[in-house]
Amino acid sequence: MLVNDQSDTQAAYVQIRSRILDGRLAPGRPVSPRNMADELMLGHTPVRSAIQRLVVEGLVEVVPRKGTYVAAPTFDDLREIFEVRLALESTAAYLAAVNGATSGLTQAAEQLQQLIDDDSADVMVEQRIGWVFHQEMFAASKNERLYTTYRMLRVQTGLALNELQRSDVGTVRRGTLEHLEIYAAIRAKDPEAARRHMWNHIIDGTDARIKIIRGEHESTA
Numbered sequence: 001m002l003v004n005d006q007s008d009t010q011a012a013y014v015q016i017r018s019r020i021l022d023g024r025l026a027p028g029r030p031v032s033p034r035n036m037a038d039e040l041m042l043g044h045t046p047v048r049s050a051i052q053r054l055v056v057e058g059l060v061e062v063v064p065r066k067g068t069y070v071a072a073p074t075f076d077d078l079r080e081i082f083e084v085r086l087a088l089e090s091t092a093a094y095l096a097a098v099n100g101a102t103s104g105l106t107q108a109a110e111q112l113q114q115l116i117d118d119d120s121a122d123v124m125v126e127q128r129i130g131w132v133f134h135q136e137m138f139a140a141s142k143n144e145r146l147y148t149t150y151r152m153l154r155v156q157t158g159l160a161l162n163e164l165q166r167s168d169v170g171t172v173r174r175g176t177l178e179h180l181e182i183y184a185a186i187r188a189k190d191p192e193a194a195r196r197h198m199w200n201h202i203i204d205g206t207d208a209r210i211k212i213i214r215g216e217h218e219s220t221a
Helices: 002-021 033-040 044-057 075-099 103-117 123-141 144-161 169-187 191-219
Strands: 060-063 067-070
Touching: 002 033, 002 044, 033 044, 044 060, 075 123, 075 144, 075 169, 075 191, 103 123, 103 169, 123 144, 123 169, 169 191
Parallel strands: none
Antiparallel strands: 060 067
């Protein structure tokens, strides 16, 4: 019986933790032992034990007289995440320039340029292509370990590394112009310029992004 309890606790821990890390349980969401036990079809005792492990890890927090909730990242957590992103993406840009632009990266850049030429105000489309640009840049870096590290960081930090939708046309357009600067350096095979442009691109949006994320978490608290 003890062995079964331990295996059920591990199963509950893995499944709840996975839901938190991939965003299905967003920061500020309640984590009710009763509801999670029903959802996972496991006993209440192993689910409570699993949640307690997540409290110790800092992924879940207990709010006195209110309940148990998915913990929201602190400002320092978010800044550390973006510092790691800064290192990973600037390195990817550098390596992409060493290797040269791929067809996928070129296509993304051409689509961004077309939006500018058409004076498009469709910020949703512009942002989606911008996100593709980042993915293609990692592919162009030809370093699977680098990209795997970035993907793992995204999974482990959920929303903090996911792209945030913006409604400010000027901010989105500035990001597009920065993408095109990065692409021009990659196409010219100028690794240092590509690294510098990507570094500045990430730095440019970090403070605003952190404020958006913190604001979203605080509004759901």
